[in-house]
Amino acid sequence: MDDRSAPKGLRKGLTHYGDTAFSEYLRMSFTQSMGYSKRLLKRPVVGIASSRSDFNNCHRHFPELIEAVKRGVLAAGGLPMEFPSISLGEPFLYPTSMMFRNLMSMDVEEMIRAQPMDAVVLVGGCDKTVPAQLMGALSANLPAIQVVGGPMMTGRHHGERLGACTDCRRHWGRYRGGEIDQAEIEAIEGNLATTAGSCAVMGTASTMACLAEALGMMLPGSAAIPAVHADRLRAAEASGARAVALAHEGLTPDRIVTQDAVDNALRVLLAISGSTNAVIHLTAIAGRLGLDVDGARLNRLSAETPVLVDLKPTGANYMEDLNAAGGVQAVMYELRDLLHQDASTVTGETIGQWMQAQAPRWVDHGVVRRRGEPLLPHGGLLALKGSLAPNGALIKRAAADESLFEHTGRAVVFESLEDMAARIDSPDLDVEADDILVLKHAGPKAAAMPEAGYIPIPAKLARQGVRDMVRLSDARMSGTAYGTVVLHISPEAEAGGPLALVRNGDRIALSVSRQAIDLLVDDAELDRRRALWQPPAQKETRGYGWLYQEHVTQAEYGCDFDFLRAGGIGARR
Structure with missing residues (x-):
């Protein structure tokens, strides 16, 4: 109260x-x-958490966006006070932005607690910034509202629309396969990202924006507005005004982000065939309030929730098309009987109330399909378990090759990121198209879980026209990527999970129908290998690197720090 x-x-x-x-x-x-x-x-003070940085291309328009927020705050009778936080620009951070998501969440949480404000507007956009801001705001539990920077508009090249970064991966594959030359790939490079904003496809940034709206933490209709559209500024102004009302009402995030809201977000994630990273981020967000996102729950919802949105990387369109088609509201309206309509939102209304008042007047059903005519009859993501991943793994089946859904193959093992970089394109690599590529020691503790799970097709196979293989790792994959890729294998190799025991030539079985990933090696041999396994030495001995390795949880707990989850350091690791 x-x-x-x-x-x-x-x-x-x-x-x-x-x-x-x-x-x-x-x-x-x-x-x-x-x-x-x-x-x-x-006046009541509305803090504005800004994640602008010259090292974050997605956020280069934030000064104008934040001015719009301030206008809204002032017009509604509040005092806007902007403050900086860490900014996580996806391609600019070493070794990976994932390592610093938890640090940013701590920064946001502590600055909300430490500084005098009655409500906070969280202004983010690039992949890890939105989950970090939501994690911090939920832990601080001050009235909060999310504003995102919005997606880029597409570029053009030789009559083709281009959008980062699905198209960059597609053309890079063509370049590796020898289909296009150096001059062509450089011309494409200059046309992939041509405006302010996050990736133009349903990558992690756009996925998290959609989930923030589905959670009720953002104004309805604001997730998909392009960064350079005037509506983006109007949404920011309205969010600033709403923050003043939240300050007066005392509506805190824990009353909005409930288990029902998390399930609504999972439904939307499945229907938009969103990024696999969103599962980790949503798990971490929910974990700050002691709420669960587990594989069994995901698969139950996935069986009931069709893919409705025809967007890259699993479809043909871009985020600007989703916005013009009706946005996340159109998706949620199609799912309305599957959603918890009594879930609260930052508007002060429930999901059901704003759906009743704001039913879409028109929807482009070429982009947002009707429930009866889905892109796929089931959700885009699926959790896996098995002898190789006893604590779970994940596959984006909507972005995978159905011919590989039931596949048994020989393991071609890379022991580390460095080993993969050194050997993946070697002409001497012993690999065939029906093999399974395995990357170890790329999980949270080993390498801060980089987006390396999208293992490149070995050069000699790429030149033969091979475009997909079963690939598996304890790493993540960019939300803009595609392919038959098994990710987030837990426990990771660094923690002594079964993945650590895999050797070249082992047989591995993927079964999407059984939701399973299994290592086909007998128990006696695995026991022998396990007896020989030695835990790796601690890599970091000081500072944030040490803190990260010491306290990061496994993927099924969102790779958050154990001491930041609800329940503190005694929470499950």
Whole structure:
């Protein structure tokens, strides 16, 4: 219950000087030094968490976007106070942006707690920024609303629309296979990402924007608006105004993000055939409130939820087309009888109430299919288990080759990322098209779980026209990628999971129908190998790297830190 007697605005959380009256006097003096009038200083404070950075191309339009948020806050009677946080630009971080998602979540959480604000607007976009902001905001549990930067518009090349990064992977495969030359790939490079915003396809950034809307943490209809569209600024202004109302109402995230809301988000994830990364991020978000996202739940919902959205990487269209077709609202309206309609949203209404009031007037059913005419009759993602992944794995079946859904093959093993880089294109690599490529030691503890699960087709096979193979690892895959790729194998090799015991020539069986991934090696041989296995030495001995390796959980717990999950350090690891 909101404590109406607690200090509000700039009088919240006074700095400790041993004299509270002096603390308030000093704060007001220093705030006035920034040119604010005393009238403004009496208003409720809306913090604006900005993740802009020159190392984040997706966010280059954030100054204008944040000004729109501020307009909304001021018009609604609040005082906007922008503050920076860590920014995670996907292609700019070493070894991988995933390593720093939890750090950003801590930054967001602690700055919300430490600074005087009555509500917060979270402004993010690129892959890890939105989950990090939601994780931090849920833990801080102050009234919060998400604003995303929106997707890029597509570029053009020789009459073809291009969008990062599915098209970059497709053309890179053609380049590796010798179909196009250096000049052509450079020309394509210059036309893949031509505007501000996140990837133009249903990659991780767009997926997480859609899930934020489905969770109820973002204004309805705002997930798919392109970054450069005027509606993006109008949505930001409306979000700023709504943040002031949230401050007055005291509507906290824990009343919005419930188990029902998480299930709604899973439904939408399956219907849009979204990024596999979203499972890890949604698990981490839910875990901050002690809520579950498990493989059995995912598969139950997947059996009932068809793929409705025809977007790359699993379809033909782009995010700008989804926005024009009706956006996430159109998808949710098609799923309405499957959704928990009494789930709350930041609007103060339930999902059912805004659906009733805001039913789509028109939908392009070439992009958002009708339930009776789906792209696929079941969800785009499927959780796997088996002797190779006793704690689970994941496959994006909507992006995979159906001819490989029931496949047994010989393992071609890469012991590490470095080993794969050194040998994948070697003409001496012993590999055939029906083999299974296996990458070890790319999981959360070993390598901060990079997007290396999309193992390249070996060059000599690519030149023969091979475009897909069964590939499996304890790594992740970009949401823009496609192929028959088994990911997030848990326990990871670094933790001594069965993946650590796989050797060249072992037989592995993938069965989508049985939801299974199995290592076909007898128990006696595995026991012998296990007795010889030695845990790797700790790689990091100081700083954040040490903290990450010491406390990161496995994929089934969202790769969050054990001490940040609900229940703290005693929570499951």
